[in-house]
Amino acid sequence: MIFYLLVSAGFILALLVEGSVFSFFILEKALPDIFLVMVVSLGFILDERRGAAIGFCAGLLQDIIFSKALGFFALAKMLLGYGAGMLGRELYREQLLAPVLLVFVGTLTHEFILHLLVSQFIGFGLPVEISLSRLFIPKAFYNMALTPLIYPLFFRLYERNKRLKSGFSRQKGAIR
Amino acid sequence: MARRNKGRRNLVALLAVVVGLLLLIVFTGEGREQLTPVEDALLALFAPAQTAFSSAGQKIQSFFDAIVSFYELKSENDLLRKKISLLEQQLVQFQELQKENYRYRQLLEFKERSSHRMIAAEVIARDPSQWFGTVTINRGYLDGVKQEMVVITDRGLVGMISTVSPHSSQVLLITDPRMAVSAMIQRTRDPAKVGIVESFANDPAYLKISYLPPEAKIQPGDVVISSGLGGIFPKGILIGTIKEVIDDKPDMVLSALIEPRVNFNRLEEVLIIIGEGMTGESQPETEDSQSETVESQEEDVTEP
Numbered sequence: 350m351i352f353y354l355l356v357s358a359g360f361i362l363a364l365l366v367e368g369s370v371f372s373f374f375i376l377e378k379a380l381p382d383i384f385l386v387m388v389v390s391l392g393f394i395l396d397e398r399r400g401a402a403i404g405f406c407a408g409l410l411q412d413i414i415f416s417k418a419l420g421f422f423a424l425a426k427m428l429l430g431y432g433a434g435m436l437g438r439e440l441y442r443e444q445l446l447a448p449v450l451l452v453f454v455g456t457l458t459h460e461f462i463l464h465l466l467v468s469q470f471i472g473f474g475l476p477v478e479i480s481l482s483r484l485f486i487p488k489a490f491y492n493m494a495l496t497p498l499i500y501p502l503f504f505r506l507y508e509r510n511k512r513l514k515s516g517f518s519r520q521k522g523a524i525r
Numbered sequence: 526m527a528r529r530n531k532g533r534r535n536l537v538a539l540l541a542v543v544v545g546l547l548l549l550i551v552f553t554g555e556g557r558e559q560l561t562p563v564e565d566a567l568l569a570l571f572a573p574a575q576t577a578f579s580s581a582g583q584k585i586q587s588f589f590d591a592i593v594s595f596y597e598l599k600s601e602n603d604l605l606r607k608k609i610s611l612l613e614q615q616l617v618q619f620q621e622l623q624k625e626n627y628r629y630r631q632l633l634e635f636k637e638r639s640s641h642r643m644i645a646a647e648v649i650a651r652d653p654s655q656w657f658g659t660v661t662i663n664r665g666y667l668d669g670v671k672q673e674m675v676v677i678t679d680r681g682l683v684g685m686i687s688t689v690s691p692h693s694s695q696v697l698l699i700t701d702p703r704m705a706v707s708a709m710i711q712r713t714r715d716p717a718k719v720g721i722v723e724s725f726a727n728d729p730a731y732l733k734i735s736y737l738p739p740e741a742k743i744q745p746g747d748v749v750i751s752s753g754l755g756g757i758f759p760k761g762i763l764i765g766t767i768k769e770v771i772d773d774k775p776d777m778v779l780s781a782l783i784e785p786r787v788n789f790n791r792l793e794e795v796l797i798i799i800g801e802g803m804t805g806e807s808q809p810e811t812e813d814s815q816s817e818t819v820e821s822q823e824e825d826v827t828e829p
Contacts, residue, residue: 364571365578398535405542413564414571418557420549427546431539470554 352510356391356503360407363387364414379488382456383499384411386492388426389455390500392433393440393448394507400437404430418471425462429455442504445497452496456489457481628794635679635796641759642800643677644668648792649693658684658698658724660792665692673757675798681763681786682706682751683795694797699732699764700724700789707755708734708764710741711748719752722764725782732765737779743767749783759798 363383384407392400408426412419433451440447464480475483560568629645636643646662664670666689676683676696684698697704699722706722709715720737734749747767753760765783772779 365574401539401542410567413567418550419553420546421554424543424546424550427539427542466550470550 351513352506355506356387356403359503360384360387360410364410379484379491381491381495382459382488383495384408384422384426385429385456385459386452386495386499387503388430389433389452390448390496390503392430393437393451393500394442394504395434396438397431397434400430400432400434401427402430404428421463421466424466425459428462429459432458445500448500449493449496453489453493456492457485460485460488625793631679632794632796640801641798643796643798644670646670646676646694646795646797648795651792658701658704658729658789659687660696660698662694662696662795662797663692664797665690665694667691669799670694670797671799675758675762676795677762677798678787678792678795680788681765682758683787683789683792685757686797696795698789699785700729702726705755706758706764707752708749709752710737710743710767711750713741715741716752716754719754720779722749722783730784731768732783732785733771733780734767734783735778735780737781739777739779741779743770743779743781745769 367380367383388400388404388407391403395403404426405423408421408423409419411422411426416422433455436447436451460480461477464477632645636645644664646664646668648660649663650661652659662676670686670689672686672689674686676685682699684696684701684704686694687697688695699706702724704724707719708722709719718738718741720734720741722732722734725731725733734743737743745767749764749767751758751760751762751764763786765785768782768784770779770781
Protein backbone atom coordinates (compact mmCIF):
# COMPACT_ATOMS: atom_id res chain seq x y z
CA MET A 350 0.00 0.00 0.00
CA ILE A 351 2.81 2.37 0.94
CA PHE A 352 4.46 1.52 -2.35
CA TYR A 353 1.38 2.58 -4.32
CA LEU A 354 0.96 5.72 -2.25
CA LEU A 355 4.55 6.71 -2.96
CA VAL A 356 4.10 5.87 -6.64
CA SER A 357 0.96 8.06 -6.76
CA ALA A 358 2.82 10.91 -5.08
CA GLY A 359 5.60 10.44 -7.61
CA PHE A 360 3.13 10.69 -10.47
CA ILE A 361 1.56 13.85 -9.07
CA LEU A 362 4.97 15.44 -8.56
CA ALA A 363 6.03 14.42 -12.05
CA LEU A 364 2.84 15.90 -13.47
CA LEU A 365 3.55 19.24 -11.83
CA VAL A 366 7.24 19.29 -12.66
CA GLU A 367 6.77 18.15 -16.24
CA GLY A 368 4.48 21.00 -17.17
CA SER A 369 6.52 23.72 -15.52
CA VAL A 370 10.16 23.26 -14.53
CA PHE A 371 10.97 20.91 -17.38
CA SER A 372 9.71 23.35 -19.98
CA PHE A 373 13.12 24.96 -20.23
CA PHE A 374 14.84 21.66 -21.02
CA ILE A 375 13.35 21.65 -24.49
CA LEU A 376 15.54 19.60 -26.79
CA GLU A 377 14.67 20.54 -30.35
CA LYS A 378 10.90 20.75 -29.78
CA ALA A 379 10.61 17.69 -27.58
CA LEU A 380 10.11 17.56 -23.85
CA PRO A 381 10.86 14.56 -21.63
CA ASP A 382 7.88 12.44 -20.59
CA ILE A 383 8.48 11.40 -16.99
CA PHE A 384 5.09 9.71 -16.86
CA LEU A 385 6.15 7.43 -19.67
CA VAL A 386 9.43 6.52 -17.98
CA MET A 387 7.56 5.81 -14.76
CA VAL A 388 4.92 3.67 -16.46
CA VAL A 389 7.50 1.61 -18.35
CA SER A 390 9.67 1.24 -15.23
CA LEU A 391 6.76 0.17 -13.03
CA GLY A 392 5.33 -2.15 -15.68
CA PHE A 393 8.74 -3.75 -16.04
CA ILE A 394 9.18 -4.17 -12.27
CA LEU A 395 5.63 -5.33 -11.54
CA ASP A 396 3.68 -7.25 -14.21
CA GLU A 397 1.54 -6.62 -17.27
CA ARG A 398 -1.73 -6.32 -15.37
CA ARG A 399 -0.49 -3.78 -12.88
CA GLY A 400 1.59 -2.12 -15.58
CA ALA A 401 -1.51 -1.64 -17.70
CA ALA A 402 -3.51 -0.38 -14.70
CA ILE A 403 -0.81 2.15 -13.75
CA GLY A 404 -0.49 3.19 -17.40
CA PHE A 405 -4.24 3.63 -17.66
CA CYS A 406 -4.50 5.76 -14.49
CA ALA A 407 -1.45 7.87 -15.30
CA GLY A 408 -2.59 8.39 -18.88
CA LEU A 409 -6.09 9.32 -17.81
CA LEU A 410 -4.71 11.83 -15.32
CA GLN A 411 -2.60 13.29 -18.11
CA ASP A 412 -5.68 13.40 -20.36
CA ILE A 413 -7.68 15.24 -17.74
CA ILE A 414 -5.01 17.75 -16.85
CA PHE A 415 -3.56 18.48 -20.25
CA SER A 416 -6.20 17.64 -22.81
CA LYS A 417 -9.93 18.08 -23.10
CA ALA A 418 -10.17 14.86 -25.06
CA LEU A 419 -10.03 11.76 -22.93
CA GLY A 420 -8.47 8.42 -23.71
CA PHE A 421 -5.48 9.30 -25.87
CA PHE A 422 -2.78 9.14 -23.22
CA ALA A 423 -4.70 6.55 -21.22
CA LEU A 424 -4.78 4.13 -24.15
CA ALA A 425 -1.18 4.68 -25.22
CA LYS A 426 0.22 4.41 -21.72
CA MET A 427 -1.92 1.45 -20.79
CA LEU A 428 -0.62 -0.50 -23.78
CA LEU A 429 2.90 0.57 -22.90
CA GLY A 430 2.54 -0.57 -19.29
CA TYR A 431 1.13 -3.88 -20.45
CA GLY A 432 3.97 -4.44 -22.92
CA ALA A 433 6.63 -3.47 -20.36
CA GLY A 434 5.09 -5.88 -17.86
CA MET A 435 5.14 -8.73 -20.39
CA LEU A 436 8.79 -8.12 -21.18
CA GLY A 437 9.69 -7.71 -17.52
CA ARG A 438 8.80 -11.32 -16.95
CA GLU A 439 11.33 -12.45 -19.54
CA LEU A 440 14.25 -10.15 -18.67
CA TYR A 441 16.44 -9.45 -15.65
CA ARG A 442 14.97 -6.64 -13.64
CA GLU A 443 18.17 -5.99 -11.70
CA GLN A 444 20.02 -4.72 -14.73
CA LEU A 445 19.52 -1.22 -16.00
CA LEU A 446 20.20 -1.83 -19.67
CA ALA A 447 16.89 -3.56 -20.41
CA PRO A 448 14.62 -0.80 -18.99
CA VAL A 449 16.74 1.88 -20.64
CA LEU A 450 16.35 0.28 -24.06
CA LEU A 451 12.72 -0.49 -23.31
CA VAL A 452 12.07 3.17 -22.54
CA PHE A 453 13.64 4.16 -25.89
CA VAL A 454 11.53 1.69 -27.85
CA GLY A 455 8.52 2.40 -25.63
CA THR A 456 8.73 6.14 -26.29
CA LEU A 457 8.75 5.59 -30.03
CA THR A 458 5.81 3.16 -29.73
CA HIS A 459 3.89 5.55 -27.46
CA GLU A 460 4.40 8.43 -29.85
CA PHE A 461 3.39 6.33 -32.87
CA ILE A 462 0.20 5.21 -31.10
CA LEU A 463 -0.62 8.83 -30.25
CA HIS A 464 0.18 9.93 -33.79
CA LEU A 465 -2.16 7.26 -35.12
CA LEU A 466 -4.95 8.13 -32.70
CA VAL A 467 -4.70 11.86 -33.23
CA SER A 468 -4.54 11.58 -37.02
CA GLN A 469 -7.44 9.11 -37.08
CA PHE A 470 -9.80 10.68 -34.56
CA ILE A 471 -8.96 14.34 -34.67
CA GLY A 472 -7.40 14.59 -38.09
CA PHE A 473 -4.25 16.56 -37.63
CA GLY A 474 -0.59 15.96 -37.05
CA LEU A 475 2.76 16.39 -38.73
CA PRO A 476 3.88 13.87 -41.34
CA VAL A 477 5.27 10.88 -39.48
CA GLU A 478 8.79 11.18 -40.90
CA ILE A 479 9.09 14.79 -39.70
CA SER A 480 7.59 13.91 -36.32
CA LEU A 481 10.02 11.02 -36.01
CA SER A 482 13.11 13.10 -36.56
CA ARG A 483 12.02 16.27 -34.78
CA LEU A 484 9.97 14.95 -31.89
CA PHE A 485 9.96 11.20 -31.37
CA ILE A 486 13.68 10.45 -31.48
CA PRO A 487 14.78 13.44 -29.34
CA LYS A 488 12.07 12.54 -26.84
CA ALA A 489 13.17 8.89 -26.83
CA PHE A 490 16.75 9.93 -26.07
CA TYR A 491 15.55 12.32 -23.41
CA ASN A 492 13.47 9.62 -21.71
CA MET A 493 16.27 7.12 -22.06
CA ALA A 494 18.56 9.54 -20.21
CA LEU A 495 16.01 9.91 -17.42
CA THR A 496 15.59 6.17 -16.92
CA PRO A 497 18.79 5.60 -14.87
CA LEU A 498 17.45 8.19 -12.41
CA ILE A 499 13.90 6.88 -12.14
CA TYR A 500 14.07 3.11 -12.62
CA PRO A 501 16.54 2.31 -9.77
CA LEU A 502 14.42 4.43 -7.43
CA PHE A 503 11.28 2.40 -8.12
CA PHE A 504 13.15 -0.88 -8.16
CA ARG A 505 14.67 -0.24 -4.71
CA LEU A 506 11.33 0.97 -3.40
CA TYR A 507 9.64 -2.17 -4.71
CA GLU A 508 12.30 -4.50 -3.29
CA ARG A 509 12.16 -2.79 0.08
CA ASN A 510 8.39 -3.01 0.09
CA LYS A 511 8.60 -6.69 -0.79
CA ARG A 512 11.07 -7.34 2.04
CA LEU A 513 8.86 -5.47 4.48
CA LYS A 514 5.85 -7.45 3.34
CA SER A 515 7.59 -10.84 3.67
CA GLY A 516 8.97 -9.86 7.09
CA PHE A 517 5.49 -8.86 8.19
CA SER A 518 4.07 -12.15 6.93
CA ARG A 519 6.76 -14.13 8.80
CA GLN A 520 6.00 -12.19 11.95
CA LYS A 521 2.31 -12.96 11.50
CA GLY A 522 3.17 -16.66 11.02
CA ALA A 523 5.31 -16.67 14.16
CA ILE A 524 2.50 -15.18 16.22
CA ARG A 525 0.21 -17.87 15.02
CA MET B 526 -3.59 -24.26 -17.63
CA ALA B 527 -4.80 -21.84 -14.97
CA ARG B 528 -2.00 -19.44 -15.87
CA ARG B 529 -2.91 -19.57 -19.55
CA ASN B 530 -6.56 -18.87 -18.67
CA LYS B 531 -5.45 -15.96 -16.52
CA GLY B 532 -3.37 -14.59 -19.37
CA ARG B 533 -6.31 -14.93 -21.75
CA ARG B 534 -8.59 -13.21 -19.28
CA ASN B 535 -6.08 -10.36 -18.96
CA LEU B 536 -5.91 -10.00 -22.71
CA VAL B 537 -9.68 -9.96 -23.04
CA ALA B 538 -9.93 -7.37 -20.29
CA LEU B 539 -7.26 -5.30 -22.00
CA LEU B 540 -9.10 -5.47 -25.32
CA ALA B 541 -12.28 -4.43 -23.59
CA VAL B 542 -10.58 -1.45 -22.03
CA VAL B 543 -8.98 -0.58 -25.37
CA VAL B 544 -12.39 -0.61 -27.05
CA GLY B 545 -13.79 1.45 -24.19
CA LEU B 546 -11.02 3.98 -24.49
CA LEU B 547 -11.43 4.18 -28.25
CA LEU B 548 -15.09 4.96 -27.72
CA LEU B 549 -14.11 7.57 -25.16
CA ILE B 550 -11.76 9.10 -27.68
CA VAL B 551 -14.50 9.14 -30.30
CA PHE B 552 -16.86 10.90 -27.95
CA THR B 553 -14.43 13.36 -26.46
CA GLY B 554 -11.92 13.79 -29.30
CA GLU B 555 -13.90 16.42 -31.17
CA GLY B 556 -14.22 18.57 -28.08
CA ARG B 557 -16.77 18.86 -25.33
CA GLU B 558 -19.01 21.59 -24.04
CA GLN B 559 -18.58 20.65 -20.43
CA LEU B 560 -16.18 18.69 -18.29
CA THR B 561 -17.32 15.98 -15.93
CA PRO B 562 -17.47 16.82 -12.20
CA VAL B 563 -14.49 14.49 -11.57
CA GLU B 564 -12.40 16.33 -14.14
CA ASP B 565 -13.52 19.66 -12.69
CA ALA B 566 -12.52 18.57 -9.20
CA LEU B 567 -9.16 17.23 -10.33
CA LEU B 568 -8.37 20.38 -12.28
CA ALA B 569 -9.40 22.54 -9.34
CA LEU B 570 -7.20 20.45 -7.09
CA PHE B 571 -4.17 20.70 -9.32
CA ALA B 572 -4.54 24.33 -10.33
CA PRO B 573 -2.89 25.99 -7.27
CA ALA B 574 0.01 23.54 -7.27
CA GLN B 575 0.43 23.99 -11.02
CA THR B 576 0.50 27.76 -10.55
CA ALA B 577 3.19 27.48 -7.88
CA PHE B 578 5.29 25.08 -9.95
CA SER B 579 4.81 27.14 -13.07
CA SER B 580 6.01 30.28 -11.31
CA ALA B 581 9.03 28.37 -9.98
CA GLY B 582 9.65 27.07 -13.47
CA GLN B 583 9.49 30.56 -14.91
CA LYS B 584 11.96 31.79 -12.31
CA ILE B 585 14.36 28.97 -13.09
CA GLN B 586 13.91 29.61 -16.77
CA SER B 587 14.55 33.33 -16.44
CA PHE B 588 17.61 32.56 -14.30
CA PHE B 589 19.02 30.28 -16.98
CA ASP B 590 18.00 32.74 -19.69
CA ALA B 591 19.87 35.48 -17.82
CA ILE B 592 22.99 33.31 -17.62
CA VAL B 593 22.75 32.41 -21.28
CA SER B 594 22.06 35.99 -22.36
CA PHE B 595 24.88 37.24 -20.12
CA TYR B 596 27.38 34.97 -21.86
CA GLU B 597 25.90 35.82 -25.23
CA LEU B 598 26.14 39.54 -24.48
CA LYS B 599 29.64 39.13 -23.12
CA SER B 600 30.87 37.30 -26.19
CA GLU B 601 29.07 39.79 -28.44
CA ASN B 602 30.60 42.64 -26.47
CA ASP B 603 34.08 41.13 -26.80
CA LEU B 604 33.57 40.64 -30.50
CA LEU B 605 32.36 44.23 -30.96
CA ARG B 606 35.29 45.57 -28.92
CA LYS B 607 37.69 43.69 -31.15
CA LYS B 608 35.91 45.03 -34.22
CA ILE B 609 36.03 48.59 -32.88
CA SER B 610 39.72 48.25 -32.12
CA LEU B 611 40.38 46.92 -35.61
CA LEU B 612 38.31 49.68 -37.21
CA GLU B 613 40.08 52.32 -35.11
CA GLN B 614 43.42 50.99 -36.27
CA GLN B 615 42.20 51.02 -39.85
CA LEU B 616 40.87 54.55 -39.43
CA VAL B 617 44.21 55.77 -38.08
CA GLN B 618 46.00 54.05 -40.97
CA PHE B 619 43.53 55.55 -43.40
CA GLN B 620 43.99 59.04 -41.95
CA GLU B 621 47.75 58.62 -42.06
CA LEU B 622 47.58 57.53 -45.68
CA GLN B 623 45.27 60.43 -46.50
CA LYS B 624 47.65 62.91 -44.92
CA GLU B 625 50.65 61.30 -46.56
CA ASN B 626 48.87 61.37 -49.88
CA TYR B 627 48.07 65.04 -49.42
CA ARG B 628 51.67 65.87 -48.55
CA TYR B 629 53.01 63.91 -51.50
CA ARG B 630 50.57 65.63 -53.79
CA GLN B 631 51.73 69.02 -52.50
CA LEU B 632 55.33 68.02 -52.96
CA LEU B 633 54.66 66.67 -56.43
CA GLU B 634 52.83 69.80 -57.52
CA PHE B 635 55.65 71.92 -56.13
CA LYS B 636 58.25 69.70 -57.78
CA GLU B 637 56.49 70.00 -61.12
CA ARG B 638 56.32 73.77 -60.85
CA SER B 639 59.91 74.15 -59.68
CA SER B 640 62.86 74.75 -62.01
CA HIS B 641 65.12 72.49 -59.93
CA ARG B 642 65.74 68.80 -60.29
CA MET B 643 64.67 67.23 -57.06
CA ILE B 644 64.23 63.87 -55.41
CA ALA B 645 61.82 63.19 -52.61
CA ALA B 646 62.93 61.75 -49.30
CA GLU B 647 61.31 60.73 -46.07
CA VAL B 648 62.46 61.86 -42.66
CA ILE B 649 63.39 58.67 -40.84
CA ALA B 650 64.90 60.10 -37.64
CA ARG B 651 65.28 63.39 -35.84
CA ASP B 652 67.67 64.61 -33.21
CA PRO B 653 65.80 64.30 -29.93
CA SER B 654 67.85 66.96 -28.14
CA GLN B 655 67.00 70.62 -28.39
CA TRP B 656 70.65 71.56 -28.95
CA PHE B 657 70.99 70.71 -32.61
CA GLY B 658 68.62 70.87 -35.49
CA THR B 659 69.28 67.76 -37.54
CA VAL B 660 67.13 65.13 -39.16
CA THR B 661 67.99 61.94 -41.02
CA ILE B 662 66.43 61.17 -44.37
CA ASN B 663 66.19 57.91 -46.29
CA ARG B 664 68.27 58.97 -49.29
CA GLY B 665 72.03 58.57 -49.53
CA TYR B 666 74.81 58.89 -52.03
CA LEU B 667 73.55 55.84 -53.90
CA ASP B 668 70.48 57.95 -54.70
CA GLY B 669 72.64 60.79 -55.93
CA VAL B 670 72.65 62.83 -52.74
CA LYS B 671 75.80 64.84 -52.01
CA GLN B 672 77.00 67.03 -49.18
CA GLU B 673 75.73 70.63 -49.15
CA MET B 674 72.74 69.81 -51.32
CA VAL B 675 69.75 71.94 -50.39
CA VAL B 676 66.73 70.41 -48.73
CA ILE B 677 63.33 72.05 -49.07
CA THR B 678 59.62 71.32 -48.83
CA ASP B 679 56.72 72.86 -50.70
CA ARG B 680 56.53 75.32 -47.79
CA GLY B 681 60.14 76.53 -47.98
CA LEU B 682 63.77 76.03 -46.99
CA VAL B 683 64.59 73.18 -44.63
CA GLY B 684 68.38 73.03 -44.56
CA MET B 685 71.26 71.31 -46.27
CA ILE B 686 72.80 67.87 -46.41
CA SER B 687 75.62 67.68 -43.87
CA THR B 688 76.69 64.04 -43.98
CA VAL B 689 75.92 61.35 -46.53
CA SER B 690 75.89 57.57 -46.21
CA PRO B 691 74.88 54.99 -48.85
CA HIS B 692 71.16 54.97 -48.05
CA SER B 693 70.63 57.90 -45.72
CA SER B 694 71.78 61.44 -45.12
CA GLN B 695 71.78 63.90 -42.31
CA VAL B 696 70.16 67.27 -42.89
CA LEU B 697 71.32 70.30 -40.98
CA LEU B 698 68.20 72.37 -40.45
CA ILE B 699 68.27 76.15 -40.73
CA THR B 700 67.26 76.23 -37.07
CA ASP B 701 70.61 74.65 -36.13
CA PRO B 702 73.03 77.14 -34.47
CA ARG B 703 75.73 76.07 -36.93
CA MET B 704 73.72 77.22 -39.95
CA ALA B 705 73.68 80.61 -41.62
CA VAL B 706 71.80 81.51 -44.80
CA SER B 707 72.22 84.63 -46.86
CA ALA B 708 68.73 86.12 -47.30
CA MET B 709 66.86 89.12 -48.57
CA ILE B 710 63.40 90.62 -48.43
CA GLN B 711 61.20 89.45 -51.25
CA ARG B 712 59.31 92.77 -51.47
CA THR B 713 62.43 94.75 -52.38
CA ARG B 714 64.55 91.94 -53.92
CA ASP B 715 67.53 94.25 -53.60
CA PRO B 716 70.75 92.19 -53.76
CA ALA B 717 72.58 94.96 -51.96
CA LYS B 718 70.31 94.68 -48.93
CA VAL B 719 70.97 91.18 -47.75
CA GLY B 720 71.15 89.80 -44.26
CA ILE B 721 72.11 86.56 -42.57
CA VAL B 722 69.43 84.21 -41.29
CA GLU B 723 70.46 82.20 -38.22
CA SER B 724 68.84 80.35 -35.39
CA PHE B 725 67.30 82.43 -32.62
CA ALA B 726 68.78 81.33 -29.31
CA ASN B 727 65.97 82.73 -27.13
CA ASP B 728 63.22 80.82 -28.96
CA PRO B 729 64.07 77.86 -31.19
CA ALA B 730 60.71 78.21 -32.92
CA TYR B 731 61.95 81.38 -34.63
CA LEU B 732 64.87 82.43 -36.82
CA LYS B 733 66.69 85.72 -36.76
CA ILE B 734 67.81 87.82 -39.71
CA SER B 735 70.74 90.09 -38.88
CA TYR B 736 73.09 92.52 -40.58
CA LEU B 737 70.40 94.09 -42.76
CA PRO B 738 71.25 97.66 -43.71
CA PRO B 739 68.91 100.29 -42.20
CA GLU B 740 67.71 101.31 -45.66
CA ALA B 741 66.20 97.82 -46.14
CA LYS B 742 63.11 99.18 -44.30
CA ILE B 743 61.79 95.84 -43.24
CA GLN B 744 58.38 95.52 -41.67
CA PRO B 745 56.39 92.67 -40.09
CA GLY B 746 54.83 90.42 -42.69
CA ASP B 747 57.67 90.81 -45.18
CA VAL B 748 58.62 87.55 -46.84
CA VAL B 749 62.24 86.49 -46.47
CA ILE B 750 63.85 84.47 -49.27
CA SER B 751 67.33 83.10 -49.86
CA SER B 752 69.59 85.55 -51.74
CA GLY B 753 71.75 82.97 -53.47
CA LEU B 754 74.93 84.79 -52.45
CA GLY B 755 76.31 82.11 -50.17
CA GLY B 756 76.82 79.70 -53.03
CA ILE B 757 74.93 76.86 -51.43
CA PHE B 758 71.28 77.88 -51.33
CA PRO B 759 69.72 78.86 -54.65
CA LYS B 760 68.16 82.26 -54.89
CA GLY B 761 64.50 82.74 -54.15
CA ILE B 762 63.74 79.89 -51.76
CA LEU B 763 61.21 80.91 -49.17
CA ILE B 764 62.46 81.02 -45.60
CA GLY B 765 59.74 82.72 -43.57
CA THR B 766 58.00 85.98 -42.76
CA ILE B 767 59.14 88.84 -40.59
CA LYS B 768 57.45 88.57 -37.23
CA GLU B 769 59.06 91.48 -35.39
CA VAL B 770 61.76 94.01 -36.13
CA ILE B 771 64.42 94.16 -33.42
CA ASP B 772 65.43 97.75 -33.01
CA ASP B 773 68.66 97.30 -31.02
CA LYS B 774 71.18 99.14 -33.22
CA PRO B 775 69.01 101.23 -35.57
CA ASP B 776 71.87 103.36 -36.88
CA MET B 777 74.09 100.53 -37.95
CA VAL B 778 72.22 97.30 -38.92
CA LEU B 779 68.73 95.92 -38.59
CA SER B 780 67.67 92.59 -37.12
CA ALA B 781 64.30 90.90 -37.16
CA LEU B 782 62.58 87.76 -35.95
CA ILE B 783 61.45 85.40 -38.69
CA GLU B 784 58.66 82.91 -38.35
CA PRO B 785 59.78 80.01 -40.54
CA ARG B 786 57.25 78.71 -43.05
CA VAL B 787 58.35 75.14 -42.53
CA ASN B 788 57.13 73.44 -39.40
CA PHE B 789 60.33 71.70 -38.34
CA ASN B 790 58.57 69.67 -35.68
CA ARG B 791 56.34 68.04 -38.25
CA LEU B 792 58.77 67.33 -41.04
CA GLU B 793 57.91 64.06 -42.72
CA GLU B 794 58.71 64.36 -46.40
CA VAL B 795 61.28 66.64 -47.99
CA LEU B 796 62.75 67.36 -51.40
CA ILE B 797 66.48 67.41 -52.12
CA ILE B 798 67.63 69.71 -54.89
CA ILE B 799 70.07 67.62 -56.86
CA GLY B 800 70.56 69.96 -59.77
CA GLU B 801 69.11 72.54 -62.04
CA GLY B 802 66.46 71.93 -64.70
CA MET B 803 63.22 69.92 -64.52
CA THR B 804 63.17 66.11 -64.55
CA GLY B 805 66.79 65.75 -65.40
CA GLU B 806 66.72 68.23 -68.29
CA SER B 807 69.08 71.10 -67.90
CA GLN B 808 67.18 74.37 -67.70
CA PRO B 809 68.79 77.74 -67.33
CA GLU B 810 67.90 79.46 -64.08
CA THR B 811 65.96 82.65 -64.80
CA GLU B 812 64.64 85.30 -62.51
CA ASP B 813 61.11 84.52 -63.68
CA SER B 814 61.36 80.87 -62.83
CA GLN B 815 62.73 81.74 -59.41
CA SER B 816 59.97 84.15 -58.62
CA GLU B 817 57.49 81.57 -59.83
CA THR B 818 59.00 79.16 -57.32
CA VAL B 819 58.62 81.67 -54.55
CA GLU B 820 55.06 82.48 -55.53
CA SER B 821 54.16 78.83 -55.60
CA GLN B 822 55.67 78.41 -52.18
CA GLU B 823 53.71 81.31 -50.89
CA GLU B 824 50.40 79.71 -51.67
CA ASP B 825 48.75 78.98 -48.41
CA VAL B 826 48.15 75.33 -47.99
CA THR B 827 46.06 73.76 -45.33
CA GLU B 828 46.53 70.14 -44.42
CA PRO B 829 43.41 68.03 -44.12
